[in-house]
Amino acid sequence: MAPHRRGEPPEQHFRSDRVVMARGRWYVVTRERMDIGPFETREEAETASQQLSAAIDGVDDPKVALALIQEFIRRRGVLNVARE
16 A cells, blocks of 8 residues: 555554444544444454455545545445345
């Protein structure tokens, strides 16, 4: 993964820092400070984090990354509705 996206200050991100618990549910927090979730388990959140990371790996344009994240959230919502 690129160290930082164009126009962003260099930061080091660790996957473990992106999976957090809030209100008894698990979430993935992106560089863009978007919360993705909730997930029932930490493992589900970590899997989503890995999938999202793979989807945006190599993307250095923040606008493109944001669009990919929004699409990831949209598709996740559709999948959750289908499972319930």
